Amino acid sequence: MYQRLSGHTLRRPELFREANYIGGKWVAADGGRTYDVLNPATGDIIGRVPSMGATETNRAIDAAYKAQKAWAALTAQQRSDYLKKLCSLMLENTEDLAAIMTIEQGKPLSESRGEIAYSASFIEWFAEEARRVYGDVIPAPVAGRRLIVQKQPIGVFAAITPWNFPSAMITRKAGPGWAAGCAGVIRPASQTPYSALAIAVLAEEAGFPAGVCNVITGPSSETGPAITGSPLVRKLSFTGSTAVGARLLAECAPTIKKTSMELGGNAPFIVFDDADLDEAVKGAIVSKFRNTGQTCVCANRILVQDKIHDAFAEKLSAAVAKLKLGNGMQDGVTLGPLIDEDAMRKVEAHVGDALERGARLVSGGKRDGRSGNFYEPTILAGVSTAADIFHEETFGPVAPLFRFETEEQAIEMANDTPFGLASYFYARDVGRIFRVAEALEFGIVGINEGLISTAVAPFGGMKQSGIGREGSKYGIEEYLEVKYLALGGLGG
Numbered sequence: 142m143y144q145r146l147s148g149h150t151l152r153r154p155e156l157f158r159e160a161n162y163i164g165g166k167w168v169a170a171d172g173g174r175t176y177d178v179l180n181p182a183t184g185d186i187i188g189r190v191p192s193m194g195a196t197e198t199n200r201a202i203d204a205a206y207k208a209q210k211a212w213a214a215l216t217a218q219q220r221s222d223y224l225k226k227l228c229s230l231m232l233e234n235t236e237d238l239a240a241i242m243t244i245e246q247g248k249p250l251s252e253s254r255g256e257i258a259y260s261a262s263f264i265e266w267f268a269e270e271a272r273r274v275y276g277d278v279i280p281a282p283v284a285g286r287r288l289i290v291q292k293q294p295i296g297v298f299a300a301i302t303p304w305n306f307p308s309a310m311i312t313r314k315a316g317p318g319w320a321a322g323c324a325g326v327i328r329p330a331s332q333t334p335y336s337a338l339a340i341a342v343l344a345e346e347a348g349f350p351a352g353v354c355n356v357i358t359g360p361s362s363e364t365g366p367a368i369t370g371s372p373l374v375r376k377l378s379f380t381g382s383t384a385v386g387a388r389l390l391a392e393c394a395p396t397i398k399k400t401s402m403e404l405g406g407n408a409p410f411i412v413f414d415d416a417d418l419d420e421a422v423k424g425a426i427v428s429k430f431r432n433t434g435q436t437c438v439c440a441n442r443i444l445v446q447d448k449i450h451d452a453f454a455e456k457l458s459a460a461v462a463k464l465k466l467g468n469g470m471q472d473g474v475t476l477g478p479l480i481d482e483d484a485m486r487k488v489e490a491h492v493g494d495a496l497e498r499g500a501r502l503v504s505g506g507k508r509d510g511r512s513g514n515f516y517e518p519t520i521l522a523g524v525s526t527a528a529d530i531f532h533e534e535t536f537g538p539v540a541p542l543f544r545f546e547t548e549e550q551a552i553e554m555a556n557d558t559p560f561g562l563a564s565y566f567y568a569r570d571v572g573r574i575f576r577v578a579e580a581l582e583f584g585i586v587g588i589n590e591g592l593i594s595t596a597v598a599p600f601g602g603m604k605q606s607g608i609g610r611e612g613s614k615y616g617i618e619e620y621l622e623v624k625y626l627a628l629g630g631l632g633g
């Protein structure tokens with residue numbers, strides 16, 4: 142089915158799995174329920190996967206619960222070795238994993254290859270972090286006592302992940318969870334199940350004990366409450382919209398789960414008059430148009446200082462004209478489709494509202510004529526800060542330009558949002574760099590850089606962009622409990 146529809150032949154067809162992975166077994170949903178998965182570039186059915194409900198979800202949670210203690214009892218080195226094997230297998234199978242991703246999510250193959258490397262880098266990073274979960278010995282305030290701090294795995298984790306990075310958002314959560322000694326249930330977005338299922342194929346091949354890795358697919362209306370309501374799930378890590386994140390936080394409250402929330406963004410991309418404009422254009426292109434603008438750290442508002450506005454806009458327009466829109470499986474394509482019709486409508490609404498409020502269309506501005514969810518890369522100039530596109534995450538290939546005069550005005554505009562995930566600015570004056578970086582209310586600040594995400598640095602937002610950090614030395618802490626031992630009766 143997959144090979145015929147996509148015209149692509151997998152070196153290892155078994156990586157394209159139409160079953161779920163629970164307790165070390167590949168299973169169908171009870172009663173054989175399935176749902177279709179579509180190719181966003183063509184609208185074709187790629188295949189179908191199980192439509193699991195609450196019963197099957199609790200079966201996966203039970204499998205994780207049964208496996209977790211033995212997994213935690215392994216040495217850190219042993220867990221690290223499993224993760225290193227999984228990382229190697231992911232990298233060895235990059236071409237197949239990338240093709241599966243492009244077919245189900247739409248991003249160009251080059252970006253899918255990049256995401257597989259990025260995804261594997263979290264497994265590699267946390268394979269090492271597993272061996273550095275240190276504790277403390279605290280000088281006792283009274284004689285005859287020793288105070289010890291140990292860190293222990295929190296237990297069973299669940300990961301609910303989005304469609305925009307179908308592999309990396311899995312490993313950015315499961316990597317630290319597995320490294321810490323937790324077992325997990327992964328529920329990928331309905332539109333992009335196959336990348337997650339392929340990770341399970343490779344985890345099984347890497348020898349992961351049954352129940353450590355479980356991947357389920359099925360309606361969030363059934364799988365979600367089963368996850369958030371289960372007392373056996375001690376940790377929930379979610380990436381997605383702020384609205385859903387808030388709902389999940391509320392659902393987790395009765396069982397007091399530890400949560401990590403990577404939510405929506407509204408990134409400002411500020412170009413000051415002392416910027417290197419060519420570098421700023423490169424940064425704007427990668428930050429705005431990577432994954433067709435469907436990333437939570439995309440430049441959502443481009444703020445340009447008056448004096449260099451027209452020069453920047455001209456350079457940006459020339460760079461956007463070089464983007465090649467099309468089916469991500471075709472060579473040379475640099476911009477794929479949006480994920481679905483809802484996403485298309487949101488982009489059209491943002492563009493239409495901005496134009497109605499007086500913006501000028503510099504390029505693009507409409508659906509591309511071919512079938513599938515293709516929208517032309519678009520630049521709008523003279524956009525009003527009253528426009529929806531200033532206040533909401535567009536999640537599409539639209540670059541709205543806003544003018545500003547002073548540094549203070551730029552900072553005020555940038556911070557004028559309830560979101561606080563990523564931000565970017567281009568400047569060369571060192572005083573300005575520190576003033577602006579420290580004034581921006583965002584968890585991530587790209588300075589003269591438009592592509593900043595890496596497994597070694599903390600990824601996460603402030604305000605309504607989330608809770609917690611992923612990657613870096615901080616990421617594994619999200620899957621650990623701190624235990625204080627007060628050892629007395631030692632005499633002396």
Ligand SMILES: NC(=O)C1=CN([C@@H]2O[C@H](COP(=O)(O)OP(=O)(O)OC[C@H]3O[C@@H](n4cnc5c(N)ncnc54)[C@H](OP(=O)(O)O)[C@@H]3O)[C@@H](O)[C@H]2O)C=CC1
Nearest residue numbers: 302303329330331361365381382385403404405437534536
């Ligand atoms: N911060 C980020 O990285 C991301 C932000 N977003 C933002 O979210 C907007 C909408 O994108 P979308 O993918 O629909 O994001 P959603 O937040 O709707 O979905 C993200 C994940 O949450 C699941 N989900 C949705 N509702 C529930 C629920 N009630 N209980 C449990 N799980 C649930 C989804 O499942 P299902 O597949 O069934 O929908 C999906 O797996 C985007 O326009 C963007 O603004 C989106 C993706 C990533």
Ligand SMILES: O=C(O)[C@H](O)CS(=O)(=O)O
Nearest residue numbers: 305306435436437438594
């Ligand atoms: O969810 C996202 O959009 C990703 O976190 C973006 S990144 O990590 O690939 O930058």
